[in-house]
Amino acid sequence: MIDVHEHLARILSTVRTLPPTRRALDNAQGCVLAEDLRSRVSLPGFDNSAMDGYVVHSSDVERATEKFPVRLPVEGDIAAGDTTRRRLRPGRTYRIMTGAPMPESADAVVPVEQTDGGVERVTIYEGVPHGRHVRHQGEDVGEGQVVLKAGTRLGPRQLALAAAVGHGDALVIPLPRVVVISTGDELIDPGAVPGFGQVVDSNGPMLAAAARDLGVVATRVSGVADDEETVARVLKQQLARADAIITTGGVSMGAYDAVKAVLSTLGTVQFDRVAMQPGKPQGFGTLGEEEIPVFTLPGNPVSSMVSFEVFVAPALRRMAGRNAFESAPVVARAEEGFTSPAAKTQFARVVVTSGDAEPLRVRLAGGQGSHVLGSLADAHGLAVVPPEVTEVASGDELLVLGLDGTTPGDHAAAAPDGRSPGTPWFGAAAVAAAGSAT
CATH class of the missing domain: 3.90.105.10 (Molybdopterin biosynthesis moea protein, domain 2)
Known part of the structure; x- marks a missing residue:
């Protein structure tokens, strides 16, 4: 069994930014x-007016007041988009619109609100200094x-x-093109009513949506039968249209785990048991001449989603030319105690709450089984319990990762220990593998 950091480091040291x-x-x-x-x-490409009003020589109107206004003849209108070159004579004005080009020698604009709005002659009740309401070229x-x-x-x-x-x-x-392949004889499409022994494919829509949330292009292939010939054919077909492939299901120790059987003989795909809960069975490698990354995720929906957040999302960001880690983890205190498996990193689904002038708090978001979708949908984030911790006590501080690329919880603030967005939460090997975005 390998630890989370080792598997993540291998992924990040393999994937490459796509060619420009x-x-x-x-x-x-x-x-x-x-x-x-x-x-x-x-x-701007030329001097233009920042206001609707009258373009002037500022010296002509500098003494204008309500009591002693200045009256000027209006030479015409200058509208936005007017390409005629003009020159403003002293003692004259043009009515000008926002964005319209300034005539030569004019140096200010009097807003229409400071005038009587005249068309042939205008009365100006307040002067403007040199340069007022003019957007200068460059x-x-x-x-x-x-x-x-x-x-x-x-x-x-x-x-x-x-x-x-x-x-x-x-x-x-370019945005990576991701294909999500759901395998399993028991799967039926969303919207259909499952019969005895059948299961609606929720992993495919979930993982494709998670990929799109990252800003990549995602499509999915559902209901691939659990036989090696079918799996091999689908993989070969999808290699031509994908920059990365995600499979879900068929990677455990069962007799019908066709994905594992096929990929074990192809490319560089390696299967491991990772010391984490949920999500122990994992696989990763590359296929084909283009060395397309392939991520094989467990079939249980929570395991699949946690695996995506921990392993796949950083890799897809790297492929897109972005930093592998963009969201900010937060530190929160446990509201109640719970147990964690020995020698495994636990990713507990939690709800994050906060009060005025109080630290962030977390509580478990319902059942933590790897099949329990309800608690996954309700969760704000994943609380990371280190492998050496088997008991979390009330008040203990936990590092919480966001789901869907967000900071955990609507009320979450910057982490109090100084972590900033993009700060990775894991070990040195994975940090080194993450490197720069390129």
């Missing part, structure tokens, strides 16, 4: 930049400036900036 590819911005959401992105233009971004660094994940705000500075595409790490 150029993608249109519309297809790059969630991807990580593979190179610095420089601005091709200045932002004040946001200069041409040639690095606006997004390599390693930046492209979300809505980053994509907006990339588009604004002249880019229609970018060199990015």
Whole structure:
């Protein structure tokens, strides 16, 4: 039997960041930049008005007050999108709209609220200083400036900036394509009513959803029969469309564990018993010329989900060019005592609560059996009980990992011992294997 850290370290030292590819911005959401992105233009690209109002020479209106207003003739309108070049003569004004280009020699804008809104002549009741309400060319971004660094994940705000500075595409790490394969003669599709001896495939939708929550592309193949020929055929088919494969079921010591039988003879897949609860039977390796990572997870739903969070999620982030560990663990105190198996790391499903000026607290989220989905659905996180601890007492501090890439609990704050987002919770070997995002 090996420990959790050893299995995780082997995974992280094997998986690699996917090769960069150029993608249109519309297809790059969630991807990580593979190179610095420089601005091709200045932002703004020209001096423009920050307000609806009247463009002026500030010296013409500097003494304007309610009692002694200034009246100026209006030469016309300048709308946003107007490409005509103009020059403002002293003692004159143009009515101007937000975002419209400033005429030459003008140096300020009087908001319409400080005027009578005149069209042919305008009365100005309050002056403005030089430069007021003007957006100057390049004040946001200069041409040639690095606006997004390599390693930046492209979300809505980053994509907006990339588009604004002249880019229609970018060199990015593509989102990994993950295929989830559920095996078992007993499985039927969600929505069907199970008969005697049948089980609805909940692992497939769960794992595919967990992968999508990470921001990767996930599809699933359900109900693969427990025979070696079928398993081998499905694996071969899916290798052509996957950057990673996750199987669930068929990896224990049973007589019909076809996944284990097939993969034991292919690629570099190695099966181990990992000293953890739940999730002891684990397998990992690569298949095919492209060395596609294959994660074989247990069939019990809780074991499968815990295994995904502990082993698969960090690997998929690494493949996507991200840090393997992004969420922040928290420290919380146990509300009540419970037992933990000797010589195994326990990942207990817990609910996290907090009160004003009180430390975070955790309690078990119902039954802890590896088949109990109800407590998994209710849980905020996984409390990590080290293998040397067999009794957790009320008030003991536990490190709690988030589920679904989140910080545990709606009220969770930064960990009081100084841990920060992305701080790994495990041993030195896995930390070394995690390395950088690339």
